[in-house]
Amino acid sequence: MTTGSALALCARQELVLAVRSRWTQLFAAVFGVLALTVATSGYILSGGHGVQDFARTAASLVQLVLLLVPVTALLIGVLALAPDRGADELLYSQPVARRTILMGKVLGLLAALVGAEAFGFGAAGVVIFSQSGNEGLGGFLLLQVCAFVLTAVFLALAALIAAGSTGRRTRALALALVTWFVAVVLFDIGILGVASLLRSGPASRLLIVGTLANPVDAVRTAALLGIQGTTAFGPASLSLLRFSHGPMGAGVLLAGSLLLWLVGPLVWAARRLSRADL
Amino acid sequence: MTAAVLLALLLAGTQEMEPVLPGGVEGRPPVGQQSPLQAKIDRAAPGSTVEVGPGTYAGDVFIDRPLKLVGLGRPTLVGSGAGSVVRVRADDVTIEGFEIDGRGGGDLGRDSSGVHVAARRATVRDCRIKGTVFGVYLRAADGSRVERCSIRGIPGREPGEKGSGIHVWNTVGFRLVGNEVTDVRDGFYIQSSSHGLIKANVARDLRYGLHYMFSDDNTFEDNLFANGAAGTAIMYSKRIIFRRNAFVHNRGFASVGLLFKACEHVVAESNLIADNARGIFLEGSYHNRFRGNIVAESDAAIVLFDSCADNRFEGNSFVANLTPLNLVGRRTDTVFEGNYWSDNDQPDLDGDGQSDRPYRLSSVFDHFRGNLTAADLLTQSFAAAALGVAERTFPVLDPVPVEDRAALVRPPELPDVPPPPERESGTSKSGLVVSLAALVGGAAVLVWGRR
Numbered sequence: 089m090t091t092g093s094a095l096a097l098c099a100r101q102e103l104v105l106a107v108r109s110r111w112t113q114l115f116a117a118v119f120g121v122l123a124l125t126v127a128t129s130g131y132i133l134s135g136g137h138g139v140q141d142f143a144r145t146a147a148s149l150v151q152l153v154l155l156l157v158p159v160t161a162l163l164i165g166v167l168a169l170a171p172d173r174g175a176d177e178l179l180y181s182q183p184v185a186r187r188t189i190l191m192g193k194v195l196g197l198l199a200a201l202v203g204a205e206a207f208g209f210g211a212a213g214v215v216i217f218s219q220s221g222n223e224g225l226g227g228f229l230l231l232q233v234c235a236f237v238l239t240a241v242f243l244a245l246a247a248l249i250a251a252g253s254t255g256r257r258t259r260a261l262a263l264a265l266v267t268w269f270v271a272v273v274l275f276d277i278g279i280l281g282v283a284s285l286l287r288s289g290p291a292s293r294l295l296i297v298g299t300l301a302n303p304v305d306a307v308r309t310a311a312l313l314g315i316q317g318t319t320a321f322g323p324a325s326l327s328l329l330r331f332s333h334g335p336m337g338a339g340v341l342l343a344g345s346l347l348l349w350l351v352g353p354l355v356w357a358a359r360r361l362s363r364a365d366l
Numbered sequence: 367m368t369a370a371v372l373l374a375l376l377l378a379g380t381q382e383m384e385p386v387l388p389g390g391v392e393g394r395p396p397v398g399q400q401s402p403l404q405a406k407i408d409r410a411a412p413g414s415t416v417e418v419g420p421g422t423y424a425g426d427v428f429i430d431r432p433l434k435l436v437g438l439g440r441p442t443l444v445g446s447g448a449g450s451v452v453r454v455r456a457d458d459v460t461i462e463g464f465e466i467d468g469r470g471g472g473d474l475g476r477d478s479s480g481v482h483v484a485a486r487r488a489t490v491r492d493c494r495i496k497g498t499v500f501g502v503y504l505r506a507a508d509g510s511r512v513e514r515c516s517i518r519g520i521p522g523r524e525p526g527e528k529g530s531g532i533h534v535w536n537t538v539g540f541r542l543v544g545n546e547v548t549d550v551r552d553g554f555y556i557q558s559s560s561h562g563l564i565k566a567n568v569a570r571d572l573r574y575g576l577h578y579m580f581s582d583d584n585t586f587e588d589n590l591f592a593n594g595a596a597g598t599a600i601m602y603s604k605r606i607i608f609r610r611n612a613f614v615h616n617r618g619f620a621s622v623g624l625l626f627k628a629c630e631h632v633v634a635e636s637n638l639i640a641d642n643a644r645g646i647f648l649e650g651s652y653h654n655r656f657r658g659n660i661v662a663e664s665d666a667a668i669v670l671f672d673s674c675a676d677n678r679f680e681g682n683s684f685v686a687n688l689t690p691l692n693l694v695g696r697r698t699d700t701v702f703e704g705n706y707w708s709d710n711d712q713p714d715l716d717g718d719g720q721s722d723r724p725y726r727l728s729s730v731f732d733h734f735r736g737n738l739t740a741a742d743l744l745t746q747s748f749a750a751a752a753l754g755v756a757e758r759t760f761p762v763l764d765p766v767p768v769e770d771r772a773a774l775v776r777p778p779e780l781p782d783v784p785p786p787p788e789r790e791s792g793t794s795k796s797g798l799v800v801s802l803a804a805l806v807g808g809a810a811v812l813v814w815g816r817r
Binding site: 202204205209210213216219225228232272296299305309324325328 | 743744747748749750752753793794796797798800801802803804805806807808809810811812
């Protein structure tokens with residue numbers, strides 16, 4: 089059996105498991121309903137006036153993605169990837185490299201989660217584009233890509249956590265939750281705190297580097313800048329673009345950061361797993 | 367030889383110089399620059415109507431007696447390019463139904479305009495003016511009106527080289543109604559003029575939509591000001607009342623929907639101030655009232671300098687602004703009462719329609735932001751929200767307390783506020799195709815996996 093077919097087989101098996109899991113079904117349902125709600129209510133802002141129609145709806149969708157996607161990817165990832173005593177012992181005893189099995193599993197999970205997200209986005213998109221005209225189609229696609237990348241990044245992190253805690257699923261789950269909390273809330277509070285102690289030049293650079301370094305912030309910045317342009321963050325957008333020497337530079341930096349967050353944890357997870365005593 | 371040619375040209379130039387009336391007003395154009403209509407006008411009896419048939423008439427027009435100049439079938443007056451195309455120098459003149467083309471000529475210093483009025487009670491109606499430094503210039507023209515005119519300046523010039531769309535100077539009781547202005551410096555520039563009404567006009571793609579300088583007791587209603595450096599700038603003026611205007615899409619780096627500088631007793635009611643970099647900008651202004659306006663989707667809803675005093679905001683709706691208030695300075699006595707703030711999450715347990723605790727316009731996060739523009743990158747992060755909650759629960763830092771003591775929990779009904787200008791709408795086929803593809807693709811993955 090070639091590595092490729094083994095990879096496909098593992099991915100297929102993981103996809104079947106993930107799709108049959110109540111967690112994935114729940115995620116698909118919740119994400120779909122929330123995306124639909126945001127899309128339907130986005131047009132009628134609280135004052136009854138939508139001026140920036142699509143951009144504001146998309147901004148709310150970004151928040152939804154940032155809140156739901158990392159935590160789901162981490163939890164579902166850790167639950168599925170932490171090797172257990174039964175099935176995984178058998179699976180890993182097959183004459184296939186452990187990293188191939190791991191990659192296959194990650195790919196299968198990714199397919200399941202991306203499928204669930206695409207379903208939700210599709211439902212929201214039907215509502216949005218039946219009213220809003222062509223404006224914002226690019227932003228909508230960008231937002232989907234961002235969500236998929238974010239899913240992949242947090243699945244990679246989940247793989248890393250799972251590989252480090254073989255047989256200790258509770259510990260892995262706890263670690264996953266801590267990781268989520270740090271990435272989504274604590275990191276930003278931390279850099280804001282440090283920035284408030286620095287002079288404005290270094291503080292600005294710290295905040296910009298921080299936003300680029302944290303995958304959640306990177307996705308938010310990329311999506312909002314892509315959708316709303318420089319109006320997304322007011323003058324701060326301009327200081328970011330000056331730092332990165334233009335929008336191209338910002339795109340490269342953001343994509344680079346996300347790529348590192350994707351590849352780094354996966355490689356490390358594979359190494360950890362290959363040394364683990366299953 | 368060259369010198370001789372230059373000298374000849376120079377002499378010719380001096381001879382061509384038109385006579386300038388006392389006070390620097392352009393006078394009768396020299397014969398070479400006169401319109402073929404001039405003879406007809408010079409023959410007309412005062413108070414009569416001069417009708418002009420369709421066609422193109424090259425040259426400038428000088429009107430020195432009260433009459434009605436009416437274009438039938440939209441005749442075009444093409445200016446000589448040396449000065450104003452139509453010069454009104456007698457009271458009670460009406461200009462109606464012309465296309466006026468200044469050919470990009472004229473001189474900013476001499477107020478060259480499409481229609482230059484230096485007399486009382488003139489009416490300019492249903493004219494389309496393009497390629498002139500100023501569109502219509504009312505100079506000491508008490509009781510004059512400009513109605514249903516469309517004005518397009520000279521494209522491609524720097525703002526400093528352009529004039530205003532409609533320029534009003536030292537005029538009492540003017541009326542500007544139903545005009546459309548683009549591509550000029552300021553759409554409507556009002557200086558040292560009072561008791562004017564500006565109604566149902568549109569000004570877009572320019573510097574300031576409407577600009578008052580030293581002009582008291584004015585009113586403007588139902589106008590749309592879009593895509594400028596400022597929707598409206600009111601400077602050094604008192605007792606201005608304005609209602610039902612829309613100030614939208616003023617999105618440049620330092621752009622403002624509504625700018626106040628050293629104004630007093632201004633009343634703003636039922637206006638829409640939306641999608642601006644900064645919604646309302648107040649500096650050195652006193653006793654101003656803002657009632658029932660919608661301020662939406664700005665980076666900062668209000669920028670307030672501590673050189674202001676006794677300003678009140680009541681019954682306004684502040685929706686989806688990045689930050690409600692940017693206070694420049696250490697203190698303010700501005701009163702906010704009974705406004706709706708879309709980011710107000712305080713409960714209303716007693717059900718009186720107002721949140722139980724005051725809504726704070728300043729938060730710890732704004733403290734960061736005030737000192738550090740890059741902090742805005744994190745405005746929409748959960749950390750900023752968490753900091754806000756923490757600060758309300760444990761008020762450790764106390765920046766400058768600015769509060770709305772009676773914040774509304776539901777947006778007020780504001781039926782008089784104009785709706786935002788239409789955006790592109792309707793069904794997007796490609797958008798629907800993409801969405802349906804995502805929907806079906808996602809569903810396929812989920813279903814295929816189950817088998």
